[in-house]
Structures are given as C-alpha cells and as structure tokens.
Amino acid sequence: xxxxxxxxQAAAYALGALDGEERAQFEEHLAGGCAQCAGAVREFxxxxxxxxxxxxxxxxxxxxKAALLQRVAATGSARPxxxxxxxxxxxxxxxxxxxxxxxxxxxxxSRYEARIxxxxxxxxxxxxxxxxxxxxxxxxLTLSQAVIDLLRDPATRIVALGGAGPSPAGTGRLVWHETAxxxxxxxxxxxxxxxxxxxxxTIAGGQPRPAGVFKVDVSGRASHPVxxxxxxxxxxxxxxxxxxxxPVPTGPIxxxxxx
Amino acid sequence: MxxxxxxxxxxxxxGDADACGTFYDRYARLVYPLxxxxxxxxxxxxxxxxxxxxxxxxxxxxxxxxxxxxxAWIVTRARTRAIDRVRAIRRRSETFVAPIDEAPAPAEPxxxxxxxxxxxxxxxxxxxxxxxxxxEVIELAYDGGLTQTEIAERLKLxxxxxxxxxxxxxxxxxxxxxxxx
Numbered sequence: 144x145x146x147x148x149x150x151x152q153a154a155a156y157a158l159g160a161l162d163g164e165e166r167a168q169f170e171e172h173l174a175g176g177c178a179q180c181a182g183a184v185r186e187f188x189x190x191x192x193x194x195x196x197x198x199x200x201x202x203x204x205x206x207x208k209a210a211l212l213q214r215v216a217a218t219g220s221a222r223p224x225x226x227x228x229x230x231x232x233x234x235x236x237x238x239x240x241x242x243x244x245x246x247x248x249x250x251x252x253s254r255y256e257a258r259i260x261x262x263x264x265x266x267x268x269x270x271x272x273x274x275x276x277x278x279x280x281x282x283x284l285t286l287s288q289a290v291i292d293l294l295r296d297p298a299t300r301i302v303a304l305g306g307a308g309p310s311p312a313g314t315g316r317l318v319w320h321e322t323a324x325x326x327x328x329x330x331x332x333x334x335x336x337x338x339x340x341x342x343x344x345t346i347a348g349g350q351p352r353p354a355g356v357f358k359v360d361v362s363g364r365a366s367h368p369v370x371x372x373x374x375x376x377x378x379x380x381x382x383x384x385x386x387x388x389x390p391v392p393t394g395p396i397x398x399x400x401x402x
Numbered sequence: 403m404x405x406x407x408x409x410x411x412x413x414x415x416x417g418d419a420d421a422c423g424t425f426y427d428r429y430a431r432l433v434y435p436l437x438x439x440x441x442x443x444x445x446x447x448x449x450x451x452x453x454x455x456x457x458x459x460x461x462x463x464x465x466x467x468x469x470x471x472x473x474a475w476i477v478t479r480a481r482t483r484a485i486d487r488v489r490a491i492r493r494r495s496e497t498f499v500a501p502i503d504e505a506p507a508p509a510e511p512x513x514x515x516x517x518x519x520x521x522x523x524x525x526x527x528x529x530x531x532x533x534x535x536x537x538e539v540i541e542l543a544y545d546g547g548l549t550q551t552e553i554a555e556r557l558k559l560x561x562x563x564x565x566x567x568x569x570x571x572x573x574x575x576x577x578x579x580x581x582x583x
Contacts, residue, residue, distance in 0.1 A: 151562075154569035157478075159485040160543035160550045185470050190576040191481070192474040194544070197526055198439060200431040207452045208426050214452075215419045215459055263423070 153180050157187030202274055205267035209260050286366060290326050293318050299325070302379055304398040306331070309383075315398045317369065317379055324371040329381070332359045332397060340386045341397065343367060346378035354379075356388040407472030414462035422459050429473070430455065433480035440484035440547045441491075450487050454480045485547040528578035536571030539564055 152169050155161050161169055173180055293299045304315030304327075313332045319325040327343055335341055340358050344351040357367040381398035407428065413421035430451060437454070438447040458479060465475060529537060542548045542556065550568065554561045 151565040151569050154572040155543070155550045155565060157572065158540065158543040158568060159481050160548065160553065160568065162549045162551055181469070185474075186576055187572050188470045188474040188478050190572060190579060191544075192471065192477040193579050194529070194575070195432055195436055195473075195477045197529065198435040201435040201438065203430050203434040203451050204444075204448050207448050208423065208430070211426060211452050211455050211459075212419065212423055214456055215422050 149177065149180055153183035154187055157184050157191060202271050205264055205271060208267055209264045212263060213260055286326070286368075289368070290318055293320055293323065293325060296320055296323070298322075302400045304329070304379060304381065304400050306397065307399050308395045308397060310397045313363075313398050315379075315381065317400070319369070319376070319379075320371070321375060322371055325369045327357075327367040327369055327379075327381075328365070329359065329367075329398065330362075330364045332363050332365070334359055334361070334363070335383060335386075338386050339383055339394075340388070341365070341381050342384040342388050342392070342394075343369060344380045344382065344392055345369070345372040345376040346380065347372055347374035347376050351380070351392055353388060353390060356384065356386070408465075408467050411458075411462050411465045411472055411475075414459055415465070422455070425458070426455050429476045432473070433476055436477065437480055437484040439545050440481065441488050446487060446491075447484070450483050451480070454483050457483070488547045528575050531578055532571055532574060536567045536574065539567040540571045540575075543568065 149169060149172050152161065152165065156166065156169050169180075173184065299318060299320045302317040302319050304313075304317060306313035310332055313329065315327060315329040317325055317327045329341075332341065335358055340356040342356045343354040345354045346352075352372060354369050354372070355367060357365050359365040379400040380392070380396050382392045382396050383394040384392070407425070410421045410425040410428070414425060433454065434447065434451050437450050438444055441447045441450055454476070458476060465472075469475075470478070532540070538557070539553055542553045543550070548556065550564045551561060553559075554564045557564070
C-alpha cells in the first residue's frame with residue numbers, strides 16, 4: 144500500500160484521534176510493514192509518554208490493585224508456562240497422590256492468596272495515607288519557607304487584626320509586604336456556617352478589594368496567602384461571606400486591622 | 403528490587419503474578435491521572451485502569467521493546483482505553499461533553515517529587531512553546547479524546563489543517579523535549 148495517504152496520520156493515530164474506520168486502515172497499513180509510519184508512531188508514543196509526566200501523579204483507589212491481582216491469580220494456572228511446569232512435576236509423581244496434594248495445595252494457595260490480597264489492600268491503604276501526610280507536610284513546609292523569606296525582607300511588616308462584631312475573641316496576624324503580598328494567620332474564629340466562608344479585604348484609598356476566601360479548621364485557625372495589592376494598603380478586614388466569595392463586602396466584619 | 407520495566411513485562415509474559423503487581427505499582431500512578439483526565443469520572447477511570455493492566459497482563463507476551471518503551475506501551479494502552487470509554491459514553495448519551503474545562507487533577511507528590519517536578523517543568527515549557535493553534539488541536543485530542551474529524555468540526559477548520567497542526571505540534575514537542583530525555 145502506498146505510504147502517501149498515511150503521511151499525516153501517524154500523529155493523529157498516536158494521539159488516539161483517528162476515527163474507527165481511519166484507525167483500522169492505518170493499523171492495516173502499519174501491519175503491512177511501513178517502517179516510516181512505525182517509526183513515527185513509536186517516536187510520537189514516546190513523546191506522549193513524556194507528556195504524561197506533566198500530569199501530577201495520582202494514587203488510584205487501593206481496591207483496584209487487589210481486584211487486578213485476584214483476576215491475575217485466578218487465570219495464572221491457565222497460562223502455558225505454568226501448565227508446563229505442573230505437567231513436569233505431575234509426571235514425577237503418582238497420579239493418585241497428585242490428585243490429593245493438588246487439591247490441598249489448591250486450598251492452601253487460595254487461602255494464602257486471600258491473605259496476600261488483604262495484605263496488599265492494607266499496604267496500599269497505608270501507602271496512600273503516608274502520601275497524604277507527606278503532601279500535607281510539604282504544603283506546610285512550603286508555607287513556612289514562604290513566610291521565612293518574607294520575614295527576611297526589611298520592608299515586611301506584621302499587621303495585627305483584632306476581633307470585631309460577632310467574634311470579639313478572634314485574632315489575626317498578617318505578615319505583609321507591599322509588593323510581594325503576604326500571609327494571614329487567624330485564630331479563635333468560629334467555623335463558618337455551611338455555605339459561608341471568611342473573605343479577606345485589602346482597603347486602599349477607601350476601596351475594598353477582595354483578597355481571597357478561606358475557612359478555619361476545627362480549632363478556629365487558618366492560614367491564607369494574600370496577593371499583593373495594586374496600591375498601598377491602609378486597612379485589612381475579614382468579613383463573613385458566601386462560600387464562593389463576593390466582589391464587594393456584604394457580611395459582618397469579623398476581624399480588622401487598626402487604622 | 404529495581405526491575406527494569408522490560409524485565410517486568412517479560413516476567414508477566416511468563417506468568418509471574420508478582421511482576422504484575424510490581425508493574426502496576428510502578429505505572430498505575432502515571433497512567434491513572436491520564437485516564438481521569440479523559441474519562442473524568444474517577445470511578446469510571448478506576449474501572450478503565452483495572453482493564454488496562456488486565457489487558458497488559460494478557461498482552462505481555464506480545465510486547466516488543468523495539469516498538470517502544472514500557473512507559474509508552476502502558477501510556478498508549480491507557481489512553482486508547484480511556485478514549486474508547488469516553489466515546490462509548492458519548493455515543494450512549496448522545497450529549498457532547500465539553501472537554502478540558504476543569505481544574506487539573508489533584509497532585510499527590512511522591513518520593514522523587516523533585517525529579518518529577520523537573521520533568522514536568524520540561525514538558526510544560528515544551529507545551530508552552532507550541533504555537534496556540536497547534537497546542538489547541540493537541541489538547542483537544544489529548545485531554546478531550548476527540549477525533550480529528552470532531553476537532554475540525556469544533557474549531558470550524560478543514561480536516562487537513564487539523565491533521566497538519568497535529569503533526570507539526572507533536573513534531574515540535576518531540577524536538578523540544580529530545581535533549582532532555
């Protein structure tokens with residue numbers, strides 16, 4: 144078959160973008176031994192495997208591996224190589240004995256497989272948990288590092304926020320750099336009611352600008368990164384708002400910096 | 403401990419179930435997010451993931467290292483199955499699901515996170531360097547699982563243009579990443 148009509152198909156094929164009919168034709172052409180197309184498909188395949196690394200890795204649910212291995216174990220004996228081994232072993236043993244021991248070996252094997260399956264499930268659950276903890280620690284480390292970097296800068300100041308209105312016990316500290324932004328740390332705020340969240344505002348020239356929404360943990364604490372504001376900020380305030388955030392404050396002020 | 407991917411596939415072909423487990427451990431985290439990106443529903447994606455590794459186990463004997471690395475082998479299988487699944491769903495519901503309009507899949511940093519971050523940076527830079535027209539076409543196929551005909555219809559472009567952009571884009575991507583891989 145001529146190569147020409149397939150010249151432009153290899154990329155689409157590697158991407159999985161050929162329609163059923165086109166795909167079948169191209170595969171036929173490949174099977175026909177076109178070295179040029181096979182080479183292109185191979186190289187594009189490697190490129191796409193590299194692109195796959197762009198996607199952050201994700202841990203699949205633990206039960207998938209267990210289910211896969213169970214399926215694999217169930218068919219394992221039907222695979223040619225194993226059968227050959229079994230035949231060789233059987234030939235060296237009396238037929239009656241084979242019957243009995245194969246039966247009990249089967250029992251033992253299936254019991255162990257079940258246990259191994261359970262252990263595999265447990266192990267991957269533990270591993271998933273460790274990854275989660277590691278991710279959480281990494282996040283905290285990143286935050287600490289960002290704050291330390293900010294504190295090294297002499298232009299950074301610490302702004303205190305005091306509780307107001309419905310939450311007089313609330314406190315806040317904002318590590319703030321006029322051009323780099325900063326981080327807000329709050330404590331003693333009650334958890335926001337369902338559908339609500341706290342929203343931070345930077346107020347410059349009398350105009351409040353939204354600086355992100357955040358929620359507090361069960362102990363009433365939160366940290367929240369704050370983007371730099373376009374003009375020198377005179378005042379910081381936190382209000383209670385709908386969860387998605389609003390462009391201008393509508394809810395009660397719960398924390399505010401001193402003027 | 404560190405079996406090469408090709409050795410694992412060879413052992414799988416010989417019926418070694420342990421190798422299948424190790425192979426899964428090594429590659430499931432790489433391909434699962436690809437499947438999620440295309441299929442979108444994590445449960446469907448997990449289902450496809452199991453199918454992919456099950457088929458890999460069955461097809462291990464047919465693996466030919468000359469035709470690609472183990473990574474490319476499993477990535478291609480995963481993407482093909484995911485695209486099949488999403489096309490079947492689309493056919494069934496006959497409603498068009500607009501692709502790539504949501505946030506990227508959640509990150510789960512692993513052991514060699516720094517090394518992977520570097521890899522990722524290379525790829526992201528390479529994608530960034532693509533002309534918009536080429537990147538758009540590749541992303542629609544890569545993330546959306548659209549066929550070139552569907553992409554042509556969607557972007558109101560001649561099919562030939564889509565084919566050309568796809569090829570030029572992939573070629574450029576390959577060139578940009580080559581020195582580092």
